[in-house]
Amino acid sequence: MPRFAANLSMLYPEHAFLDRFEAAARDGFQAVEYLFPYDFEPQALAARLQANGLQQVLFNAPPGQWDAGERGLACLPGREKEFREGIAKALRYAEALGCPRVHVMAGLVPKDEERSALRPVYIENLRWAAREAAQQGVNLLLEPINTRDIPGFFLNRQDEAHQLLSEIGALNVQVQMDLYHCQIVEGDVAMKIRQYLPTGRVGHFQIAGVPQRHEPDLGEVNYDYLFSVIDEVSSACGWDGWVGCEYRPARGAQPGGTSAGLGWMRKARSS
Ligand SMILES: O=C(O)[C@@H](O)C(=O)CO
Numbered sequence: 001m002p003r004f005a006a007n008l009s010m011l012y013p014e015h016a017f018l019d020r021f022e023a024a025a026r027d028g029f030q031a032v033e034y035l036f037p038y039d040f041e042p043q044a045l046a047a048r049l050q051a052n053g054l055q056q057v058l059f060n061a062p063p064g065q066w067d068a069g070e071r072g073l074a075c076l077p078g079r080e081k082e083f084r085e086g087i088a089k090a091l092r093y094a095e096a097l098g099c100p101r102v103h104v105m106a107g108l109v110p111k112d113e114e115r116s117a118l119r120p121v122y123i124e125n126l127r128w129a130a131r132e133a134a135q136q137g138v139n140l141l142l143e144p145i146n147t148r149d150i151p152g153f154f155l156n157r158q159d160e161a162h163q164l165l166s167e168i169g170a171l172n173v174q175v176q177m178d179l180y181h182c183q184i185v186e187g188d189v190a191m192k193i194r195q196y197l198p199t200g201r202v203g204h205f206q207i208a209g210v211p212q213r214h215e216p217d218l219g220e221v222n223y224d225y226l227f228s229v230i231d232e233v234s235s236a237c238g239w240d241g242w243v244g245c246e247y248r249p250a251r252g253a254q255p256g257g258t259s260a261g262l263g264w265m266r267k268a269r270s271s
Pocket residue numbers: 035060103105143145178206246
């Protein structure tokens with residue numbers, strides 16, 4: 001059975017953010033991820049991890065002005081200084097939290113730009129960031145995201161991400177393979193796991209039901225089957241990463257709503 005990490009940006013909306021660590025541990029999670037740690041001092045987050053016996057396995061680098069609609073800086077010409085400052089900040093948090101992975105969001109293609117013209121900026125930014133991250137043993141992750149959730153996002157497909165990895169040419173840059181986005185954009189998910197996981201270039205998985213991004217057992221994707229594929233391929237190739245549970249519980253912020261929806265995980269654990 002894959003190892004599951006609770007995504008605290010989406011799970012446990014019934015609790016204040018800092019209380020979500022304890023709720024996740026109570027449900028049997030041993031690891032957490034979330035989008036952004038920057039509203040809190042790293043020491044406050046580290047204390048919650050420690051008090052609840054949890055590992056931090058992933059968070060995102062600063063994405064630019066999120067509330068103004070920005071979704072990453074990596075592909076944006078003219079924003080290189082801010083990109084570098086964001087990576088430096090993320091690496092300070094990664095060190096304090098003992099976190100081995102940072103997701104670097106690509107950003108939106110500006111209206112007056114061709115996607116292809118942004119590639120050199122993206123590749124140069126990632127090369128620079130990879131050198132910085134390597135100094136403290138951190139891996140950087142690139143995530144293809146569907147354009148229904150984030151219209152205009154620069155990176156949408158697994159093959160594009162793997163092609164970019166070869167051009168970036170840094171061993172500590174990997175793909176964050178979010179199976180929810182993968183199903184929406186391209187489908188044929190099991191075959192893509194079989195294709196890419198043995199390459200050693202997949203650093204992390206994420207899951208959610210499709211199309212509503214609720215629990216994995218709600219919707220069109222057969223996750224029991226995909227978990228068996230991940231198990232089979234990872235035992236053959238020695239992959240030992242995490243699967244982030246990045247979904248919005250169907251019962252929303254109702255008390256106990258997240259825990260009540262974890263039947264899919266209890267079933268996976270007992271199989
Ligand atoms: O899939 C997602 O939405 C996240 O993993 C993320 O980092 C950006 O929103």
